[in-house]
Amino acid sequence: MNKQCPVCRQRNGERNFSAYESHGRFQKSGGKRFQYYKCTNCGSLFHAEKITNNFYKAYYPEQYYDDEPSGLSKVLTQFSNYKKRKLVESSSKDRQLSILDVGCGNGLFLKSLPNRYKKHGVEIDRKAASVAQASGAEIFVGDFTNMQISKKFDVIVSWHVIEHIVNPNAFMKKVSELLKPEGTFLCSTPNAHCLGMHFGKTDWFHLDAPRHITLFNKRSLKLIAENNGLVCERIISNYWEFPLDTFWSLKSTLLSIPMILMYPFMKRADEECITIICRKK
Numbered sequence: 001m002n003k004q005c006p007v008c009r010q011r012n013g014e015r016n017f018s019a020y021e022s023h024g025r026f027q028k029s030g031g032k033r034f035q036y037y038k039c040t041n042c043g044s045l046f047h048a049e050k051i052t053n054n055f056y057k058a059y060y061p062e063q064y065y066d067d068e069p070s071g072l073s074k075v076l077t078q079f080s081n082y083k084k085r086k087l088v089e090s091s092s093k094d095r096q097l098s099i100l101d102v103g104c105g106n107g108l109f110l111k112s113l114p115n116r117y118k119k120h121g122v123e124i125d126r127k128a129a130s131v132a133q134a135s136g137a138e139i140f141v142g143d144f145t146n147m148q149i150s151k152k153f154d155v156i157v158s159w160h161v162i163e164h165i166v167n168p169n170a171f172m173k174k175v176s177e178l179l180k181p182e183g184t185f186l187c188s189t190p191n192a193h194c195l196g197m198h199f200g201k202t203d204w205f206h207l208d209a210p211r212h213i214t215l216f217n218k219r220s221l222k223l224i225a226e227n228n229g230l231v232c233e234r235i236i237s238n239y240w241e242f243p244l245d246t247f248w249s250l251k252s253t254l255l256s257i258p259m260i261l262m263y264p265f266m267k268r269a270d271e272e273c274i275t276i277i278c279r280k281k
Contacts, residue, residue: 002037003037003046003048005039005046006169007039007168007169007220008042008044008224010039012041013038013039013040013046014038015037016036016038016045017201018035018036021209021210022207024248027202039220042220043192043193044215044216045192045197047210049210051166055210077108080240080241081109083238084159084186085112085113087236088184088186091184091186092154092184096117096118097117098118098152099113099118099120099153099155100120100121100155100157101159102122102157103123103124103159104132104139105128105132107134108135109157110132110135111136120140120151121139121140122140122141122144123140126141129141144171145170152179152183154180156175156178156183157186157187158175158187159188160189160190161187162187162216163189163208163214163216165213169228172224172225172227173228176229176280180280183279184280185276185278185280186276186278187225187275187278188273188275188276189215189216189273190215191217191218191272191273191274192215192216193217194270195249195255195266195270195271196245197215197249199249199250200253203249203251205245205249205272218235221274222276230278230281231278231281232276232277233279234276234277235274235277236277237271237273237274238275243267245273246259246266246267246270247259249270250270
């Protein structure tokens with residue numbers, strides 16, 4: 001029996017592949033396998049595991065949130081936050097913005113913003129939220145889709161969060177409700193229609209089974225935004241994130257040799273991660 005797609009809600013999900021638990025370039029070689037389905041309507045990938053408290057305890061351990069990065073990791077994080085900040089600035093002319101970072105983690109992005117921003121964040125993990133509060137932002141702790149927030153925001157951002165959400169339509173609806181008229185939403189997520197996924201399958205760097213419940217492509221990301229009161233202005237490739245993701249995704253495929261010879265071009269063409277920039281209707 002076909003599974004219902006969490007994006008377009010059509011019962012068009014067909015078995016595609018199964019994978020062991022993975023995280024980035026690391027993949028377990030045994031244990032439970034997770035069945036992924038592909039929607040023949042919108043192209044989204046998803047698994048149909050029952051999400052309970054036991055699921056979160058098993059796959060989101062206490063050390064899931066790393067401490068503040070150091071060394072090269074810190075430099076890459078700072079560069080990533082710089083690019084994100086530029087995206088926010090280019091998407092709004094107002095320099096006095098109220099901004100909400102959904103899934104703000106330890107608050108590193110909020111911390112990178114100038115003080116002219118009115119900073120807010122949402123974080124479900126209490127330990128991470130307490131660290132984020134040190135950035136000077138107001139942090140709401142809990143499940144975003146069920147949260148009561150009376151404020152409205154000029155900009156809402158969500159960096160690599162929506163793929164973890166059980167009900168992405170409820171997530172998008174909540175974003176739309178909390179945006180001011182003409183407000184902007186920026187959402188980044190892995191792109192299931194990339195070379196790494198097409199050729200790498202279970203080796204795909206961004207599969208992150210089973211934490212990534214739904215994996216979008218450009219079409220399905222635009223679809224879910226527009227079905228929840230948002231207008232897609234553009235979708236861009238985050239080629240500047242995760243410098244070696246294409247390498248780890250394709251290293252065991254027939255593309256491994258051309259990839260090594262032309263890595264900068266392959267990295268750019270791969271489009272492993274994307275960001276949608278929307279405006280409220």
